[in-house]
Amino acid sequence: MRIRRTSRINLRQLILLLAVFSAALMLVGGMVGAYQVQRQQLMASTLDANEAFAAKLARTTSDLLLRAQSNLSYAATLMVRSGMMPAVQQAEVDRLRHLELGFNSVTVVDMQGVVQAAAPEALGLKGRQMDRVQWRDRLNERVPTISAPFVTVLGNLAIVIAQPLLDAEGRSLGRLSATMYLRADGGLQRMASEQYFRDGTYVYVVDAERRLLYHPEPARIGTVVAGNPVIEAVRKGRSGQMRLVNSQGVDMLAGYAHVAAADWGVVVQRPTDFALQGLSDLMLRVLRLAVWPALVLLAMLWLLSGWISRPLGELSRIVGDGYQEGMARRIAAVRCWYLEAQRLRGVLLAMSGQVHTRMGELHSAAHTDPLTGLGNRRGLEAALKALEALQRPFAMVELDIDFFKRVNDRYGHDVGDRVIVGLADLMRSQARQGDALFRLGGEEFLVVLPESDLAGAMGIAERLRAAMEDARMLGDEVVTLSAGVAVWAGGDVEQTLKAADQALYRAKQGGRNRVEAAP
Incomplete structure (x- = not known):
């Protein structure tokens, strides 16, 4: 995108x-x-x-x-x-x-x-x-x-x-x-x-x-x-x-x-x-006399422009920082002395309240995967709804362990579970503050990256892939993963999820142990 x-x-x-x-x-x-x-x-x-x-x-x-x-x-x-x-x-x-x-x-x-x-x-x-x-x-x-x-x-x-x-x-x-x-x-x-x-x-x-x-x-x-x-x-x-x-x-x-x-x-x-x-000289004298009033006017404009733009600038910085605890308090503290800024502050306070409520619902309703401690599918749905309500762009990375069935068949399900937990730990080590991590089931995982573009998401996916390859979870045998990356900036979130899934499928088809991006 x-x-x-x-x-x-x-x-x-x-x-x-x-x-x-x-x-x-x-x-x-x-x-x-x-x-x-x-x-x-x-x-x-x-x-x-x-x-x-x-x-x-x-x-x-x-x-x-x-x-x-x-x-x-x-x-x-x-x-x-x-x-x-x-x-x-x-x-x-x-x-x-x-x-x-x-x-x-x-x-x-x-x-x-x-x-x-x-x-x-x-x-x-x-x-x-x-x-x-x-x-x-x-x-x-x-x-x-x-x-x-x-x-x-x-x-x-x-x-x-x-x-x-x-x-x-x-x-x-x-x-x-x-x-x-x-x-x-x-x-x-x-x-x-x-x-x-x-x-x-x-x-x-x-x-x-x-x-x-x-x-x-x-x-x-x-x-x-x-x-x-x-x-x-x-x-x-x-x-x-x-x-x-x-x-x-x-x-x-x-x-x-x-x-x-x-x-x-x-x-x-x-x-x-x-x-x-003598007319040109007269005009030059008039222009010289107008210089000092013009400088005074320019200084006044500088002060007035700062006074006018300050409320909108503070509100834009708060929104640019993304949703955080105390966001509503910061918005309410902005001094908005004219109508447009007051209306914008009111809208942002209302939206912040809605997001806060939804995030509360997410925390109360979401469940974690018992094996890895990551979010499950229900948590993913709630998180995607919250992000969609904020209308902020985000990226998602869908991961799948290559030949995981062969690991279970050869080493047993206990070893397979250790590999799954090991990947979850790697995901936590590579995640940024605010990123959401989910296990969708079996060997399939998903990382949601708020405020990330395609290049940033590709970089995180590549670091995860390299970290998994270097982890040596089965001793000398290397366990790898494939990843599909997609970016959402508006529209249907489900389509973005499908795009990431299709990119993952292309990575599998392309030989595994690789990262592919949705077109």
């Missing part, structure tokens, strides 16, 4: 494993959840901040352009009221040039395309005749305008803010224009560059043609950017926030706003990695 292996994990270890696994799972789940929440909050706050900065810069840019138009309108009014006096024109042009609006040049052109006043004078524009074809449409414009960005002959990216010069009857007298270089210091450049941050955030400004009007990398100013969803959004007049991979392949958190005064877009963005770079 195959004996099932005993588990190496006890209840205390199982409780600890379950508790530690649950705590670790909750900790990991909590850390992952906290990481995701913090990550989303950091990204959301960065997007909100960038959108707010972009809106502020868009308003500031609009204010700058409107202020420039307002100053040009005021200067144009003074020039017209003076009757377009050359001194007034030059004075206003010089004044506009020195305002902190970022004007790189200011000119007044009359209706014939001749420059009447210009600043700075170093440009040498005063008195120059402008191209009539090129300036005809511009001179006839009757509303203030802001041109699209363009590249000057000197390679500068610039815009022109223009104000028509209209008399009291609304006739055009010429045009007042101010050029603003977008790469130069002052104006848009100064306003945007002041919003650069050390945390990776930066600003860029783009026009309706996707051209960069400002960028912290000067080499990129004037270049056209394609495939950027933020730029496409501001080109459509939208404002908002977006996470995107920009044209350089960098994951960005961007806020953007439309500049209605010039149909431009302002974008404030920060690399996502910069926004999240």
Whole structure:
């Protein structure tokens, strides 16, 4: 029979494993959840901040352009009221040039395309005749305008803010224009560059043609950017926030706003990695702070698991020791403070009482064999019933003296009885405490071995066989025995007894003086 292996994990270890696994799972789940929440909050706050900065810069840019138009309108009014006096024109042009609006040049052109006043004078524009074809449409414009960005002959990216010069009857007298270089210091450049941050955030400004009007990398100013969803959004007049991979392949958190005064877009963005770079350190600090509470919890779990498992452990040890005198007293002494342990203790006490009663009945009803002092068949039946009630595995060894009839015929029954008694003595010498020994009749014997597996029973049977062979009970003539071994671990006890008998029969058939096991 195959004996099932005993588990190496006890209840205390199982409780600890379950508790530690649950705590670790909750900790990991909590850390992952906290990481995701913090990550989303950091990204959301960065997007909100960038959108707010972009809106502020868009308003500031609009204010700058409107202020420039307002100053040009005021200067144009003074020039017209003076009757377009050359001194007034030059004075206003010089004044506009020195305002902190970022004007790189200011000119007044009359209706014939001749420059009447210009600043700075170093440009040498005063008195120059402008191209009539090129300036005809511009001179006839009757509303203030802001041109699209363009590249000057000197390679500068610039815009022109223009104000028509209209008399009291609304006739055009010429045009007042101010050029603003977008790469130069002052104006848009100064306003945007002041919003650069050390945390990776930066600003860029783009026009309706996707051209960069400002960028912290000067080499990129004037270049056209394609495939950027933020730029496409501001080109459509939208404002908002977006996470995107920009044209350089960098994951960005961007806020953007439309500049209605010039149909431009302002974008404030920060690399996502910069926004999240402190998150891992934060999670590590949280984990370090959780170590000491986790150790305290582990110590508490160790103590609690021992407290919970102690009653069941004590009961299992008592049962593992097998039935003994005082077993009920030991079971009753176990302190069981929770329901399951109390129920188990009650069941074991009831079973112990039943076994004790049956064992008492066995002792009172059983008879011993008068010749050998071993148990007889009636005692065997009672013992097997008691073992079956305990539901504990046991093995049995059935023995038979080889050619015993020949001993009786040759030496007489007295000598035969001495051989039988001699075998009984050998059985007692080889038996363990708790083993039950029986004479079934004539030369047939049986040994019942509680809590024994097949290997142990085979070993005892082999020692008996060898001891009988060495005993020399008839002087020089050797008396031998054969044995059959079977193991019971549940089911019909009678079938196990038959299996041992069949194994004994095979030992006889196999030549005697040998031990055979039931399959």
